[in-house]
Amino acid sequence: MSEHTPPPARTDDDGPGTPRKLVAVLLGLTAVVVLMLCAFALPSVNGGPHRIPVGVTGPRPAAQALQEKLDGPEWDVTVYGGLPALTSAVEEREIAGGLALTADRIDLYTATAGAPTATGALTALGNSVADRQRIPAAVHDLVPYPEDDPRGAGFAAAGLPLIFGGIFPAVVLTRLFPGHAGLRTRFAGVVLFSLLAGAAVTAFLQYGTGSLDGSYWITALALSLGMAALSMTFIGLEALAGFAGLGAGAAVMMLLGNPLSGLGSGPYWLPSGWAAFGQLLPPGASGSLLRANAFFDGTGATGPALVLAGWVAVGLVLLLIADRRNRSTRPGASAAEPRTAAA
Numbered sequence: 021m022s023e024h025t026p027p028p029a030r031t032d033d034d035g036p037g038t039p040r041k042l043v044a045v046l047l048g049l050t051a052v053v054v055l056m057l058c059a060f061a062l063p064s065v066n067g068g069p070h071r072i073p074v075g076v077t078g079p080r081p082a083a084q085a086l087q088e089k090l091d092g093p094e095w096d097v098t099v100y101g102g103l104p105a106l107t108s109a110v111e112e113r114e115i116a117g118g119l120a121l122t123a124d125r126i127d128l129y130t131a132t133a134g135a136p137t138a139t140g141a142l143t144a145l146g147n148s149v150a151d152r153q154r155i156p157a158a159v160h161d162l163v164p165y166p167e168d169d170p171r172g173a174g175f176a177a178a179g180l181p182l183i184f185g186g187i188f189p190a191v192v193l194t195r196l197f198p199g200h201a202g203l204r205t206r207f208a209g210v211v212l213f214s215l216l217a218g219a220a221v222t223a224f225l226q227y228g229t230g231s232l233d234g235s236y237w238i239t240a241l242a243l244s245l246g247m248a249a250l251s252m253t254f255i256g257l258e259a260l261a262g263f264a265g266l267g268a269g270a271a272v273m274m275l276l277g278n279p280l281s282g283l284g285s286g287p288y289w290l291p292s293g294w295a296a297f298g299q300l301l302p303p304g305a306s307g308s309l310l311r312a313n314a315f316f317d318g319t320g321a322t323g324p325a326l327v328l329a330g331w332v333a334v335g336l337v338l339l340l341i342a343d344r345r346n347r348s349t350r351p352g353a354s355a356a357e358p359r360t361a362a363a
Contacts, residue, residue: 069094072288077106078121117142131163133315135286168230176284186250189213200346210251218244232314246306249331256338283307
């Protein structure tokens, strides 16, 4: 009787579903690349003045005429009763800037550190109005960037390090202290890392590059809160859904949070809906909180601080859910078998 060699066992790699799986993976990766392009390109393409709040003061007929001329999709114009009210509104972040009209000149009052792109657009607008009236224009920057970094390059560059400062500790701590046993260690590690990294990054930006003003410790705590909001959310997602959850959270923050943060442009340069959404994500809220504490003595810090505290709370809730789920699924955690009654 002849011996027959059994056919080789089929592996998953050469199974009938392999082509479909390959096509699905390739289409998914292509979609991710297109989504990345959209996330980073569309805010730049569609960026521009979107209802930028500005003020006007001067002779009432001239101020009201300019308000009627400018009010529209690009500018949200308010008439102020005098120069002190206008400059106070700029310094209190009620408006991005303002124009003071007189018979022989136009004075522009701006806050570059609050909204650099809006400042540029307002300066161009003021110069255009002055040219039409054949009078000079003078610019007064009430809240500039520090002298060591007049363009705010260091401040604008803080976005990606802030996001990676949330991703890296989540990944490293999860690898070093995995599973339910390391849950509390990961939590403690995130808290301590956020405090240390916030202090170090603030020291670099304030004393190394001269990009920040204001109280060092308040700014450092604000930056630590931003890092904690990201890291806590990431370790919560990982505890609940594994590295798939961590990857999904990182993708959202990279693809949406970073380009919609307005860190370099200020909050007025994106379409209003996207700008508002970006401020509800940790990168945008962190940038707004950092801007408020570093340049405006805390004016406008409450809103972004509450947003970041909410994200920290979300991360804690995810950790608690994962902790409870793991406790209920451990061996011996189920209720004991009911005893049968004696005969």
